[in-house]
Amino acid sequence: MSNLLDLLVAGLATGAIYALVAVGFTLLWQTSQTINFAQGEFVMLPAFLMLAVMHVGAPFWLAILIGILLSLLLLGLGFKLLLVDPMLRHGVLPLAIATMALAIGMKEAVKQFFSAEASPFPSIVPAGDVSILGRVVSLQSLGVLALAIAVVIGLTMLLNRTSIGHQMQATAQNPTVARIIGVPVERMILMTFLINAFLVALASLLITPIYLAKFSSGEVLGQAAFIAAIVGGFNQVRGAIAGGLLIGVVDNLAAAYVSTQYRAAVPLILLIVIILFRPQGLLGRPEERTV
Amino acid sequence: MTATGKYLRIGLGVAVIAALIIVPMNFNRYGLYILSQWAVMTIAAMGLNLTLGYAGQVSLAQGAFVGIGAYAAAIMTTQGGMPLIAALGVAIVLCFAIGWILGYPALRVQHHYLAFVTLAFSTLAFLVFRNEDWLTKGIYGISNIPRPNVMGFATNRPLPFYYFCLGSLGIVSLAMWWLIRSPWGRAFVALRENPVRALSLGIDTRRYTLMAFAIGSALGGVAGTLYAPLTQYIDPVPFNLSLSLDLLMMVIVGGSGFFFGPFLGAMIAVLLPEWLRFTQGYYLMLYAVAVMLLLIYSPTGILGILDRYLTERRTKAASALRAVAKSRLETAP
Amino acid sequence: MRSGIFAGLLLATVSAAAAFAQGGPIKLANVAELSGGGATVGTNWKNGIDLAIEEINAKGGVLGRKLEVTHADSQSNPGVARAQVQKALDNEPYVLLGPGYSGSVKVTSPLAAEAGIAQIMGGEAAELTQGGNKFLFRTSFGQQSSMPKVAKYINDELKAKSVAIVWVNNDFGKGGRDVITKEFAKYNIKVAADISTEAGQADFAADVSKIKAAAPDAVFVYVNEEESARMLKELKRQAITVPLMGETTLVGQKVVELAGDAANGARGHVGLTTDAPVDLVKAFREKFLKKYNYVPDHNGLKGYLAIYMIKATTEKMGKVDAKAFADTLHGLTIKAASEPGILMDVTFDEKGDIDRQGFLVEIVDGKQVVKQVLPKLN
The missing domain is CATH 3.40.50.2300 (Response regulator)
Known part of the structure; x- marks a missing residue:
């Protein structure tokens, strides 16, 4: 029994990581029908930007600041203007393929210009363990979980309580009508890209001490987050969080009680079952638009 | 299309086919290997083009079907000592059946859920290839896969094997050409263009969509049975999700829904990285940039550019005619 | 074109x-x-x-x-x-x-x-x-010459009767696991747990809790450097104190750099290492x-x-x-x-x-210490 609790806690810690990455997926999908296959790489890159700034001799806090700014510029604004805008009208697929190419390009660029080696990354959360109800949990994992929860609360507040949030929701639900009632649709879409860029930079900051800064670390993350987003519901921020946590826990339980060789299979089977019985995802709402 | 245009196209077709047969004769082994790889990947991409380009369904499992075909060929020819043609039959039936079973529930619900189900299937297939040692030899892979004898000719050498792949590509292309022009093919396109209308015209949309997906998957299996004797060694790694994504990229980049799209897409995916290798460590980066630029320039792929160009020229010609006619009218007394 | x-x-x-x-x-x-x-x-x-x-x-x-x-x-x-x-x-x-x-x-x-x-x-x-x-x-x-040395050490020096094997599920890890499993059989060492892990895996909680449940006399870890570091951290977190044995990939400088304190006490056979006392x-x-x-x-x-x-x-x-x-x-x-x-x-x-020549080393205070030099055979 104590073993089970251990696994649950560890699963939630990993799941929080997936959830944090998955949130961005759902945001981009909602406002602009963008499936970003490079989302994992988006999380990988900011850490390297920060490392590069530190390499020049800047202190860690400044590196974080510049790293976030560069993320907003490259992964938010640049991504939207250079890749998404020209292709958006042509449907989901060409853009999805282009993000796959982007993922390859980002991995190769980091490998070529930084290193193929994994490098350690300083943690803003002290590296240590705390004991909660007799379970040993690392502070870093708690930090990720706390951030994930804060992100959901923050985003929900933004979307439901502020006028910008209402405009973003209107954009997500029906851009044509939103445009007619005077919502600056373009600016709202840009907002979501900037929010996504900010989130991946934060995620990078918290996850990299655990995953290490490595050009390929986005592969595992991106795929897990994608699956988490589908399971939870592609069109809901809360869905992404629930999906992420669920996948994390299921993965751990599968490794302990089913088979370590097939641990990755269990979340996928879960995904297929969910699609059969609740295609919109656990917390998603059915989509009216056909894609 | 005018008669001269038709002759031009036939002439071009014959020239390309002749070039594919004659030019590689003095290629080295590497060039022949790459061209054989292109032929194999084209077959797999043609299958996906049927699913995606003609029936409008996204499959992220084409790589897994290539894997199933490759393992069928590898296991049957090395352990069972059976001829490749038997493996081909098994691969086609297996992939068709799995495609059908996979698509059935997914298409029950909604359009794009097939993409999600196939995404999951793709990774599941990889895990089975890797973990079921008793059948697939797991991560150690299967070595010494023999190349087949075709009508008494051994295809061990690179050139005969290339002709074998090219011949297979020819047969698959002819079958596909026929399929698309058959009532089935027209039904597939009707589905993609307007599912509601197709339904009202009495087309059983789900059955036809499933059929397109299953046939497309079976072609993945065909490509796999050629891939195994091409490399003569297989392990699970090449058949993971990234092969499925690569094949999807080939279809989109070539021009989804165009008959010759997969030929060009596979050429980009197989040959472009090889060309770019002279840039050493930068070649994959440049490849990625090239694909992005191409898609930005023409999201409908390479053949989309040609299509656009032809349409433009036709409208220009028409407006020129109009202008001439108009000026004549004006100058007429 | x-x-x-x-x-x-x-x-x-x-x-x-x-x-x-x-x-x-x-x-x-x-x-x-x-x-x-x-x-x-x-x-x-x-x-x-x-x-x-x-x-x-x-x-x-x-x-x-x-x-x-x-x-x-x-x-x-x-x-x-x-x-x-x-x-x-x-x-x-x-x-x-x-x-x-x-x-x-x-x-x-x-x-x-x-x-x-x-x-x-x-x-x-x-x-x-x-x-x-x-x-x-x-x-x-090759693994056929390194693994027997590891098995011998586990039998002679650690006197372990049951060992948990943790390996990365690729050709490197599976190969090592298969050879050492055969070697263990020769010494009548029981494989208490046989745990495969994925390349790039970040969370080893479930794997370590399996080891804990199996209560082996020693753990043999055969995964790449980065995963070794994460594994060592998790082993420490779940307070597993039995000897940890591995290969170059468990006791290299990189692992020490990434795992910190958690690497202390890990031992391994090292054929090629930049930490060799040469x-x-x-x-x-x-x-x-x-x-x-x-x-x-x-x-x-x-x-x-x-x-x-x-x-x-x-x-x-x-x-x-x-x-x-x-x-x-x-x-x-x-x-x-x-x-x-x-x-x-x-x-x-x-x-x-x-x-x-090969070496058997142990990590002590974040440094590789050579415990035994395995001479060249000929």
Whole structure:
């Protein structure tokens, strides 16, 4: 029994990581029908930007600041203007393929210009363990979980309580009508890209001490987050969080009680079952638009 | 299309086919290997083009079907000592059946859920290839896969094997050409263009969509049975999700829904990285940039550019005619 | 468009034929995992090769001729590796270097053997040198020679009667696991838990809790460096105190750097390590660090040694003769006293396997301490 609790806690810690990455997926999908296959790489890159700034001799806090700014510029604004805008009208697929190419390009660029080696990354959360109800949990994992929860609360507040949030929701639900009632649709879409860029930079900051800064670390993350987003519901921020946590826990339980060789299979089977019985995802709402 | 245009196209077709047969004769082994790889990947991409380009369904499992075909060929020819043609039959039936079973529930619900189900299937297939040692030899892979004898000719050498792949590509292309022009093919396109209308015209949309997906998957299996004797060694790694994504990229980049799209897409995916290798460590980066630029320039792929160009020229010609006619009218007394 | 492709390929063919002029540079071809899952392995290997060639050329080359190497990326995919090795062989190199993944070695070694060109590779799977290939050479211990030493240590020194095995589910990890499982059977050591992990895995909680439940006398960890570090951290978190035994990948400097305190107490058999208490190895490490700004893993050493193997063999022959190369290297002993680049005395047997000194080390206060030197057999 104590073993089970251990696994649950560890699963939630990993799941929080997936959830944090998955949130961005759902945001981009909602406002602009963008499936970003490079989302994992988006999380990988900011850490390297920060490392590069530190390499020049800047202190860690400044590196974080510049790293976030560069993320907003490259992964938010640049991504939207250079890749998404020209292709958006042509449907989901060409853009999805282009993000796959982007993922390859980002991995190769980091490998070529930084290193193929994994490098350690300083943690803003002290590296240590705390004991909660007799379970040993690392502070870093708690930090990720706390951030994930804060992100959901923050985003929900933004979307439901502020006028910008209402405009973003209107954009997500029906851009044509939103445009007619005077919502600056373009600016709202840009907002979501900037929010996504900010989130991946934060995620990078918290996850990299655990995953290490490595050009390929986005592969595992991106795929897990994608699956988490589908399971939870592609069109809901809360869905992404629930999906992420669920996948994390299921993965751990599968490794302990089913088979370590097939641990990755269990979340996928879960995904297929969910699609059969609740295609919109656990917390998603059915989509009216056909894609 | 005018008669001269038709002759031009036939002439071009014959020239390309002749070039594919004659030019590689003095290629080295590497060039022949790459061209054989292109032929194999084209077959797999043609299958996906049927699913995606003609029936409008996204499959992220084409790589897994290539894997199933490759393992069928590898296991049957090395352990069972059976001829490749038997493996081909098994691969086609297996992939068709799995495609059908996979698509059935997914298409029950909604359009794009097939993409999600196939995404999951793709990774599941990889895990089975890797973990079921008793059948697939797991991560150690299967070595010494023999190349087949075709009508008494051994295809061990690179050139005969290339002709074998090219011949297979020819047969698959002819079958596909026929399929698309058959009532089935027209039904597939009707589905993609307007599912509601197709339904009202009495087309059983789900059955036809499933059929397109299953046939497309079976072609993945065909490509796999050629891939195994091409490399003569297989392990699970090449058949993971990234092969499925690569094949999807080939279809989109070539021009989804165009008959010759997969030929060009596979050429980009197989040959472009090889060309770019002279840039050493930068070649994959440049490849990625090239694909992005191409898609930005023409999201409908390479053949989309040609299509656009032809349409433009036709409208220009028409407006020129109009202008001439108009000026004549004006100058007429 | 298409004619352009053919022209390109044709050009490649023609330029290939213009190789091998006497007196020109000696051409080597390297095919390695420079992208994909094995990118870290392949990049280390490549960097080791480049460093050795730079050194040798700076001193006037081999028999007065410079060495020249082309690097090709196998994308960690056997199918691509085959194409690149074919391309390399079409250019008739003096010696073929790589690949590092055992699967890619299996698919390419028949091609090199058919061309009669020696292949010096990085793969460690036991079976690679068992097939009677006369042209294939290792740069490190195969698992068939390293694992028995580990098993012996676990039996004799740790006196463990049951061991949990943790391995990474790729050809490297599975190969090691299969060999050591057989060795354990010889000593009647029970495998208490047999746990496969994924490359790139970040969360080892479930795996460690399985070990905890199995309560073994020792744990054998056979995963790559980064995963080793995460595993060690989790083992410490769940308070597992039984001895931890591994290979180079458990006790390397990289693991210590990443795992911190958690690495203390880990032991392992080390065939090639930049931490070896040998002056030449230490000097190599400094040179590598200076050029590439990081400490290489054992793959960096392997690439470096491969080039010095070529140098020593060629100088022994007294001529650049691709056909006689493999015969000369079989049975050859290269002494570090006469060829410092080989770092430690080494002998190659008839199968292409390697015989060299090895070490059993333990991490104490974040430093590798050599507990036992395993002498060279011959």
